[in-house]
Amino acid sequence: MSDTAIKPTQGHRIEWGSEQQLKNVKRRYAADRRLQLFGLGAISLAVLLLGILVFSLVQTGYKSFVQTKVLVEIPLDHPSIKRDEPGKGSYRVIVRNAFRSNFPEVSGRRDLRNVDRILSSQARFIVRDYVVANPELVGQTIKIALPLSDPFDQLHKKVIPSQIAALSQREKQLFKSLQDRNVVSIENDVTVVQIDAFIDPEKVAAQDLDAGDYEGVVKEGLRSYFLNYQPSSYEPILADNAADAVKNFVQQNPGVVGQTVQVKVPVSEHYDVLNKGSEPFVTNPRFDSAKQIEQYKALNEKNLISTPFNWELFFNSDSRFPEQAGLAGAIVGSFYTLLVCFLISFPVGISAAVYLEEFAPKNRYTDLIEVNINNLAAVPSVVFGLLGLAVFLGFFGMPRSAPLVGGMVLSLMTLPTIIIATRAALKAVPPSVREAALGVGASRHQVVIHHVLPLAMPGILTGTIIGLAQALGETAPLLLIGMNAFITAAPGGILEPATALPTQIFSWADSPERGFVSRTSAAILVLLGFLVIMNAIAIFMRQRFERSW
Amino acid sequence: MEPQVGMDQEIEKSTVPATGVSEKPGETAALNPKMKAKKVSVYYGEKQALFDVDLNIYEKSVTALIGPSGCGKSTFIRALNRMNDVIEGCRVTGKILLDDMDVYDPKVDPVQLRAHVGMVFQKPNPFPKSIFDNIAYGPKIHGMGSNKTDLEEIVETSLKRAGLFDEVKDRLKEPGTGLSGGQQQRLCIARAIAVSPDVILMDEPCSALDPIATARIEELIDELKQNYTIVIVTHSMQQAARVSQKTAFFHLGYLVEEGDTDMIFTSPNDERTESYITGRIG
Numbered sequence: 100m101s102d103t104a105i106k107p108t109q110g111h112r113i114e115w116g117s118e119q120q121l122k123n124v125k126r127r128y129a130a131d132r133r134l135q136l137f138g139l140g141a142i143s144l145a146v147l148l149l150g151i152l153v154f155s156l157v158q159t160g161y162k163s164f165v166q167t168k169v170l171v172e173i174p175l176d177h178p179s180i181k182r183d184e185p186g187k188g189s190y191r192v193i194v195r196n197a198f199r200s201n202f203p204e205v206s207g208r209r210d211l212r213n214v215d216r217i218l219s220s221q222a223r224f225i226v227r228d229y230v231v232a233n234p235e236l237v238g239q240t241i242k243i244a245l246p247l248s249d250p251f252d253q254l255h256k257k258v259i260p261s262q263i264a265a266l267s268q269r270e271k272q273l274f275k276s277l278q279d280r281n282v283v284s285i286e287n288d289v290t291v292v293q294i295d296a297f298i299d300p301e302k303v304a305a306q307d308l309d310a311g312d313y314e315g316v317v318k319e320g321l322r323s324y325f326l327n328y329q330p331s332s333y334e335p336i337l338a339d340n341a342a343d344a345v346k347n348f349v350q351q352n353p354g355v356v357g358q359t360v361q362v363k364v365p366v367s368e369h370y371d372v373l374n375k376g377s378e379p380f381v382t383n384p385r386f387d388s389a390k391q392i393e394q395y396k397a398l399n400e401k402n403l404i405s406t407p408f409n410w411e412l413f414f415n416s417d418s419r420f421p422e423q424a425g426l427a428g429a430i431v432g433s434f435y436t437l438l439v440c441f442l443i444s445f446p447v448g449i450s451a452a453v454y455l456e457e458f459a460p461k462n463r464y465t466d467l468i469e470v471n472i473n474n475l476a477a478v479p480s481v482v483f484g485l486l487g488l489a490v491f492l493g494f495f496g497m498p499r500s501a502p503l504v505g506g507m508v509l510s511l512m513t514l515p516t517i518i519i520a521t522r523a524a525l526k527a528v529p530p531s532v533r534e535a536a537l538g539v540g541a542s543r544h545q546v547v548i549h550h551v552l553p554l555a556m557p558g559i560l561t562g563t564i565i566g567l568a569q570a571l572g573e574t575a576p577l578l579l580i581g582m583n584a585f586i587t588a589a590p591g592g593i594l595e596p597a598t599a600l601p602t603q604i605f606s607w608a609d610s611p612e613r614g615f616v617s618r619t620s621a622a623i624l625v626l627l628g629f630l631v632i633m634n635a636i637a638i639f640m641r642q643r644f645e646r647s648w
Numbered sequence: 649m650e651p652q653v654g655m656d657q658e659i660e661k662s663t664v665p666a667t668g669v670s671e672k673p674g675e676t677a678a679l680n681p682k683m684k685a686k687k688v689s690v691y692y693g694e695k696q697a698l699f700d701v702d703l704n705i706y707e708k709s710v711t712a713l714i715g716p717s718g719c720g721k722s723t724f725i726r727a728l729n730r731m732n733d734v735i736e737g738c739r740v741t742g743k744i745l746l747d748d749m750d751v752y753d754p755k756v757d758p759v760q761l762r763a764h765v766g767m768v769f770q771k772p773n774p775f776p777k778s779i780f781d782n783i784a785y786g787p788k789i790h791g792m793g794s795n796k797t798d799l800e801e802i803v804e805t806s807l808k809r810a811g812l813f814d815e816v817k818d819r820l821k822e823p824g825t826g827l828s829g830g831q832q833q834r835l836c837i838a839r840a841i842a843v844s845p846d847v848i849l850m851d852e853p854c855s856a857l858d859p860i861a862t863a864r865i866e867e868l869i870d871e872l873k874q875n876y877t878i879v880i881v882t883h884s885m886q887q888a889a890r891v892s893q894k895t896a897f898f899h900l901g902y903l904v905e906e907g908d909t910d911m912i913f914t915s916p917n918d919e920r921t922e923s924y925i926t927g928r929i930g
C-alpha cells in the first residue's frame with residue numbers, strides 16, 4: 100500500500116461551488132426542510148385534534164358544572180316533622196306547598212301539578228336530608244336553594260328552547276307546493292286554500308244539506324293535489340272549520356250537489372302563520388304547558404333562580420334524574436377498582452420483571468414466557484372481561500359488579516404493561532452500577548434491591564401509572580362483569596356493587612334525558628382530569644426519586 | 649498489618665525509569681505470593697480467552713498486567729475475584745489460590761471473596777448516592793459497622809487512605825456523582841478499601857482521567873501498596889513502570905512473560921514482549 104492510494108484522486112474531490120455540489124447541497128437542504136415540515140405538520144395535527152376534542156367536551160360539558168336552583172322558603176312547622184325524628188315528616192307535601200306558594204293564583208289539579216313539576220322531584224329528599232342534618236331548624240322557616248327539574252335546568256342554561264318550530268321541513272314543502280299552484284290566498288285575514296270539491300251525492304244528500312259528510316268532501320278535494328301522499332301528511336293543512344266552509348257554500352247553492360265546485364277553505368293555524376310570512380312555533384313538548392314556562396320566567400324575574408357550582412356532580416351518586424345525578428359513586432368505585440388493580444399488578448409485575456430480567460436463565464422457556472407476556476399486552480380488553488366473567492364470577496362465584504373483581508380483571512391488563520416497562524427500566528440501568536455493587540461484595544439480590552431497582556423506579560412508576568391510567572379508562576371488561584349497574588350509593592368496600600367512571604359515562608351517554616348529554620361530557624372531563632392528576636403524580640414522584648440520590 | 653520492611657528490600661528500585669512519583673525509601677515488596685493462578689483457562693462459551701495462565705501475585709506489591717487490546721487482561725483480573733461468574737456462559741478451569749484457598753471451590757462464597765479481593769473499574773462508577781453512602785455501603789452489607797459512629801469512622805479512614813478526605817469532608821451528604829472524574833475514581837478506591845480487602849484489583853483505573861488526576865492516583869497506589877496487594881491493568885507502559893514492582897505481559901490469551909518490572913522493561917526474554925514495550929505490536 101503506497102501513500103498515494105489513500106489520497107483522494109482529482110476526479111473524486113469535492114469541489115466547492117461546483118454545479119454538482121450546489122445541487123447536492125440544495126437537495127439536502129430541501130430534504131431537511133421537508134422532514135421538518137412533516138414533523139411540524141404531524142404535531143400540529145395532533146394538537147389540533149386534541150384541541151377539538153377538549154373544546155367540544157368543554158363546550159357541552161361546562162354547563163354541567165353549574166346547576167340551576169330556585170330559592171324556596173320552607174316553613175318547617177308542619178305537625179308531621181318531629182324534632183326527635185326529623186327524617187320522617189311528609190316532606191313531599193311540605194316542599195310542594197312551599198313551592199306552590201310562589202303562584203297563589205294557580206288553581207286546578209292539572210295546573211298545580213305542572214307547577215310542582217318545575218321543581219326537581221328529588222327536592223323533598225334534599226330538604227329532608229338538610230333537616231336531618233340540622234334538626235334544630237324544626238319549627239323555623241328556612242330558605243333553601245332546590246334544583247329545578249331537568250327541562251327547566253336545560254332551559255335556563257339555554258340548551259333547549261322554550262318553543263320549537265311547529266311545522267317540519269316536509270310539512271312546509273307540502274304547503275309550498277300548494278302555494279306554487281296559486282291556490283292559496285288570504286281572505287278576510289284568513290289563509291284559505293282553493294279546492295275542487297266534488298259534492299258527492301252519496302256524501303251530501305240534497306234533501307238534508309245539514310247532515311252531509313262535508314269533511315269527507317273537503318279531504319277528497321284536497322287529495323287531488325297530493326295523489327302520491329298519505330292522507331295523514333297533508334290533511335293537517337285543513338283547519339277544523341274547513342268543512343263548514345263547504346257546508347255554507349252548499350247551503351247557499353243547493354244546486355251544486357252532484358257537481359264539482361271551487362271552494363276556498365281555511366287552513367289550520369300554523370299554516371296560516373306560515374303563509375303570512377312568519378315561522379309558526381309551539382311550546383317545546385319537553386314542557387307540560389306554556390303556562391309552566393311563564394311561571395319559570397316569573398321566578399327568574401324575582402331573582403329566585405341561581406346557578407351555583409354543581410357540587411352535587413361530585414358528591415351525589417347516580418340518579419335517574421339528571422339534575423340529581425353525580426359521579427361520587429363512580430369515582431369511589433374507580434378508586435377501589437384501581438386500588439385492587441394496583442395492589443395486585445404492582446408487586447406481581449415487578450417481581451416477574453425482576454426475575455425475568457435479572458435471574459431467569461436465558462433459555463427457550465424464558466423466551467416463550469417473554470413472547471407470551473408481550474402478546475398478553477395486545478389482547479383486547481374485552482377478552483379479559485370474558486375471562487373474568489367465566490373464571491372469577493362463574494367458577495369462583497365472586498360477587499357481580501364488585502370493584503374486587505373489576506380490579507382483578509384490570510390487573511390482567513396492566514400486568515404486561517408493568518412487566519414490560521419494568522424490564523425496560525431495569526435494562527436501562529447502566530452495567531457499571533451493577534459491577535460497582537458486585538465489586539464491593541453485594542450479592543445478586545442486594546445488587547437488584549439496593550441499586551438497580553431504586554434506579555429503575557422512576558421508569559417503573561411511569562409504566563405503572565400509564566398502566567393504571569389505561570385501566571382507569573377501560574370500559575369493556577367492566578361492562579362484562581356488571582360494573583355498569585345502576586347504583587345510587589357510593590360503594591363502602593371492594594365487595595359491594597359499584598360503577599366506575601368509564602362505565603358511568605357509558606350509561607349516561609345511553610340515557611334519553613337531555614341533562615345527561617352535558618353530564619356525559621362533564622364526566623369525561625372529570626375522567627380526563629383524573630388522568631392529568633395521575634400523570635402529575637407520576638412526574639412528581641419521579642422528581643422526588645431523582646432528588647433523593 | 650505493618651508493611652514488611654527487611655532484607656528483601658528492593659535495590660533495583662532505583663533503576664526504574666524516572667517518574668513523577670517519589671519513591672519512599674524503606675518501601676518494599678515482600679516476595680510471598682498472596683494469590684496464585686495455576687493453569688487458569690477462561691472460556692466465553694465456546695471461545696477460549698485465556699490459555700493455561702500461571703501467575704503469582706505477591707503480597708504488598710503492585711503487579712501490572714500489560715498487553716495489547718483483547719489479550720485477556722480484564723478476563724484474568726476478573727477471574728481473580730470471580731466477577732466473571734455473572735457473565736452468561738463464562739467458564740474458568742485451573743486453580744486460583746488466595747492464601748492457599750481455591751477461590752473457585754464450590755464452598756467459597758463469591759460475595760465474601762469480593763470483600764477480600766476488591767475491585768476498581770476503568771470508568772469511575774460511584775453509586776448515585778451520597779459520598780458517605782458510597783463508602784458505607786460495603787461495610788453495611790458485610791455487617792462491619794454495627795452503628796453510625798463505626799460507619800463514620802470507616803468512612804473517614806477510607807477517605808483518608810484514598811487521599812480524598814480533605815477535599816470532600818464538608819460535603820459527605822452530597823452525591824458522589826457530583827465529583828470530578830479523578831475524585832470519583834479515588835472515591836471508588838476508598839469504597840474498595842472500606843471493606844478492608846487484602847487484594848485490590850484495578851482495571852485501567854486511570855484511562856478515563858487527565859494526567860494530573862492520573863498522577864494523583866498513581867501516588868495513591870504507591871501509598872496503598874504498604875497495606876494492600878494490588879493488581880493493575882494498564883495500557884501505559886510508563887505507568888506500569890512507575891507504579892509496579894512486578895509485570896506480566898499477556899498476548900493473545902497467553903501469559904508470555906512475567907517478572908520484576910525493571911527486568912521486563914529493560915531486558916525482556918521474549919521478543920513479543922520486546923516488540924510490545926517498544927511499541928511495535930499493540
Ligand SMILES: Nc1ncnc2c1ncn2[C@@H]1O[C@H](COP(=O)(O)OP(=O)(O)OP(=O)(O)O)[C@@H](O)[C@H]1O
Nearest residue numbers: 692695697715716717718719720721722723724735
Ligand atoms: N463477555 C464476553 N463474552 C465473550 N467474549 C468476551 C467477553 N469479554 C471478553 N471477551 C473476549 O475475550 C477476549 C479477551 O478480552 P478482555 O476483555 O479480557 O481483553 P483485554 O485485554 O481486557 O482488552 P482491553 O485492553 O481492550 O481491555 C477478547 O477476545 C474478547 O473479545
Ligand SMILES: [Mg+2]
Nearest residue numbers: 721722723851
Ligand atoms: Mg480490558
